[in-house]
Amino acid sequence: MKSILEISQVVISVILIILVLLQQRGSGLGSVFGGGGEAYHQRRGMEKWIFRGTVVSAFIFLALSIATFLIK
Numbered sequence: 001m002k003s004i005l006e007i008s009q010v011v012i013s014v015i016l017i018i019l020v021l022l023q024q025r026g027s028g029l030g031s032v033f034g035g036g037g038e039a040y041h042q043r044r045g046m047e048k049w050i051f052r053g054t055v056v057s058a059f060i061f062l063a064l065s066i067a068t069f070l071i072k
Helices: 002-022 046-071
Strands: none
Touching: 002 046
């Protein structure tokens, strides 16, 4: 049981890394210093699905981490 949780945790972590890397970057460091001209950005289309997938996979990863810890 523990090995199944660990393998699925590795798979979810790879998916999470890919989804984070697929997300569009803003204006880089320009927005950190007040250079961002966009106050609000609404996600649409594929960007919305990638964001939702990132959030869902992060929650799954968290749940798997807690389950793996409790199984020990």
